[in-house]
Amino acid sequence: MLSITEIPAFNDNYIWILGAQDSEFVYVVDPGTAAPVLAYLNEKNLTLAGILITHKHQDHVGGIRDLQAHYQGNLPVYGPKAEGIEGITHHLIAEKSLFLPHLASNVEVIHVPGHTLGHFAYLIEDAIFCGDTLFSAGCGRLFEGTPEQMLSSLNRLASLPAHSKIYCAHEYTQANLNFALTVTPNNPHLVQYASWVTKARDNKVPTIPAELSTELTINPFLRCHTSEVKMAVAKQFNIEVTDELQTFTLLRKWKDHF
Template identity: 50%
Template sequence: MSLIIKPIRAFSDNYIWVLAAASSDLVAVVDPGDARPVLEWLQRSGKHLGAIMITHFHSDHTGGIAGLLEAFPEIPVYGPAREQIAGITHRLSEGDEVELGFLSAAFSVLDVPGHTAGHIAYLGHDVLFCGDTVFAAGCGRVFTGTFEQLANSLLRISRLPPETRLYCAHEYTLDNIGFAKWVEADNPALLQRESEVLAKAEKGIPTVPSTLAIELETNPFLRLTEQTVVAAAQQHMAELSDDPVAVFTALRQWKDREYD
């Protein structure tokens, strides 16, 4: 059974990902910040909800859990073991498996702290649901985690197979490319990506998912050992070493301070 993944838009720029299969009446959703657009999607498609998967506790990822459980009271709700989230039935951490029998799908859980201290991601079928850890051409802010944690989570993601498709939870790509150009103004892959993303944005087409291969060529936060990226970070922090955690911290703080 092949897995179909579709976006539901929520709020101004969130994506709630739907996992479906042609032969199944049940679907799963990742990070439903709002129940209403999910319930509308289900009604339109004639499908029912079979499971909820949560990456971290922020309300724009969890705000729909209660409303969905009212409509589908018995379903499993998977989420991070290290965060307090109402409605979670299966508390997960590194190495745990999520079996979605109704989709013949299975995902393994990765601990990817940094944006929040207990953030998890779901890996399977050449797909990573990475929440707010890595974005297309960017990465999440550090909230309840640490810069060191987020740097190490990104380094870890960068070592996954390059064909891995990254399903992040926000449409931030164009904005992120603006900062990526501050870091690497002459990166030809980045400039190429910008024109592709602009064309999609004009038509309202999602620019997510991307592949890890594209991110490794264009996302400064996944290019922490590239000489151009190290040099750009060093211009913004005196005495900076080329240690990837230090480079990440300098880049992320530079973006927080001066870009957004």
């Protein structure tokens, strides 16, 4: 069984620390900076066994060099070869299982292009570490990929077991909900979730991880196949919407300018 802890960084990033229950060895996902990671490890008397990277953006990789230096270069760093990330020691292939020493579970490596072309997500037990691909009530911007690629990536994640938990890299939930409520204001699941999120954030409680089962009912980017979202997009752009890809493409454009 995994133990997972969030380390807040920058304005709204989450760096994830994970390890087998009661193990002194842990892994870190997307360390954009090293200082809070090292502080946490020191406080909890833990040893860093390796780093998992989802994609190349600086707020996800900026701490690699300092963490490797702290461990005198003996720290494995796993990540996508296509992203050209400095410091990667183990270039991974998508759709393969990765075995990590000190973890009792295999890691499923999933290629999720869209935000960047080489973006990976990692499924470990019921935890999905998806970087900037899927957020609670939203999804990542398309910096490199096409709408078709991002929609395919989101559908791939949506097909995972509904009890899976989304460990994304940012606390964007409230901002995403403001948009989602504009798209489908009469969705009762969304209204209820928004109320919970408001209370959580008022008390400085993280909204991540999010349940995939919840996202399937409230996240408009996972619901582009529904008549509700299609109708909202058609009304916003005053055009006829015919399919899921067109709906997603226009929905992402709408969000980009929201």
